[in-house]
Amino acid sequence: MRTTFDFSPLYRSGIGFERMLNALETASRVEAPDNWPPYDIAKTSDDHYRITMAVAGFSEAELDITQEQNLLMVSGQKSGNDNGQYLHRGIAGRGFERRFELADHVKVTGAGLDNGLLTIDLKREIPEEMKPRRIEIVAGTTAHRVESKRVKADKQAA
Structure with a gap:
C-alpha cells in the first residue's frame, strides 16, 4: 500500500x-518505470558529469535536448514511416522522453552522437559569491564598538 x-x-x-x-x-x-532507452551516468571529475544514452537508429535531427532550470529533458522522435515488412522487429524505434533532475548550478556543456551513443556533458559551476571564502583574522585589533549617545533635551521655561 x-x-x-x-x-x-x-x-x-x-x-x-x-x-x-x-x-x-x-x-x-x-510513475511507471520506463527503462528505455538505457543510459549511464558517470562522474568524470569533481564537478564534471557525463550521461550516455543508447539511442541506436536515431539521428541528430531526431533527438532534442532541452534544459529548463534544474531539469534536463532528452527526447527522440523517429521521422518518416518505415513501410518494410518485418519477420522480426527487435530494434526499438519508438519515441521517448527521458527527464533528469539536475542539482543547482549544473549546466550542459556539450552533447555528441557517435555510433548510436548520445553523450551529454555536464558541469557544476558554483557562482563566486556562493563559494566558501576564508575570513582573515587580523591580530592586534579590537572589534569596533557601537556607542550610543544620549541627547539632552533643554527645557525652557515659558
Whole structure:
C-alpha cells in the first residue's frame, strides 16, 4: 500500500521552500518505470558529469535536448514511416522522453552522437559569491564598538 503525502499545509507556512517541497512532491509520485532507452551516468571529475544514452537508429535531427532550470529533458522522435515488412522487429524505434533532475548550478556543456551513443556533458559551476571564502583574522585589533549617545533635551521655561 502506498501513502501519498499532502504538502499543501507546508506551502501556507513556509516561505522560500517551494522548490524543496516541489521536489518532495515529485519524488513521492508513483510513475511507471520506463527503462528505455538505457543510459549511464558517470562522474568524470569533481564537478564534471557525463550521461550516455543508447539511442541506436536515431539521428541528430531526431533527438532534442532541452534544459529548463534544474531539469534536463532528452527526447527522440523517429521521422518518416518505415513501410518494410518485418519477420522480426527487435530494434526499438519508438519515441521517448527521458527527464533528469539536475542539482543547482549544473549546466550542459556539450552533447555528441557517435555510433548510436548520445553523450551529454555536464558541469557544476558554483557562482563566486556562493563559494566558501576564508575570513582573515587580523591580530592586534579590537572589534569596533557601537556607542550610543544620549541627547539632552533643554527645557525652557515659558
